[in-house]
Amino acid sequence: MTDSLVIAGKSYSSRLLVGTGKYKDFTETRAALDASGTEIVTVAIRRTNLGQNPNEPSLLDAVPPSKFTYLPNTAGCYSAEDAVRTLRLARELLDGHSLVKLEVLGDPQSLYPNVIETIAAAKTLVAEGFQVMVYTSDDPIIAKQLEDIGCVAIMPLASLIGSGMGILNPWNLQLIMDRVSVPVIVDAGVGTASDAAIAMELGCAGVLMNTAIAGAQNPVLMASAMKKATEAGREAYLAGRMPKKLYSASPSSPTAGIIASARS
């Protein structure tokens, strides 16, 4: 059975998207990505360090764009204008690559999305031909507006970026999935494998994480755990869980043929 994640017309077999930040070095980055089975990796766009050796190893050598689908992000942008400029630079940097992750932040303490600036940036980027995967709040009305603008994936937070607090409002994620037909991918807040499994069991199309893997004691092992959790959650969703029976137990073994009591 093929069960692909389809984003902007392209199919991916992995539903786990992984960030490339916060690892010890590029060797660990690559080992974690390989263990996760991910096909889509987020990258940041930053100024070159003037005065540093321009020949030092680069992310593009360790994580070749020929092997992974790059998803350049706008992390650190607090206005629509800066986010749009950053992604125009990313498109030039990556030879016309148009699949991008838009995030416009509201404040540096919470890193909560500024949805007003996000919507403004999304409109500009879609008009310029970008395929926009958008980080947003778990507000179902905003999510639907972002889809209507033309975003190719809606990526609500499960909890704050880098917090590892897990899925705090599954009801809102469900409300978003009820309204939106493009893939809904949980982005931010996953802390451990069960969080990824829960997101997938809810019916999310995928999970995007960085700190949950890079911040683990053993990032490569956690990457492997996340791969399994994402797959397990997806299979459980597709299998359709049994109904919950709140006040009645139901034995798993036959009720007939039990040996007689020896005491009577």
Add this chain to the structure above:
Amino acid sequence: MITVHINGAARQLSGSCSLAALIAELGYTGKRIATERNGDIVPRSQYAETTLSDGDKLEIVVAVGGG
């Protein structure tokens, strides 16, 4: 002498020169970079024909690890 601002830092150039010459001086020739001049993208194919002017603001970026 002209002054251009590269990634926020002022830099004196001996005279008007091409963006390609500046990129070479910085050691970035052939590297995977992208450049913005005064808010507009300069495609790599136009580095040679782009002449820098006094007061130009350049942003030169690379891809780095990020989530």
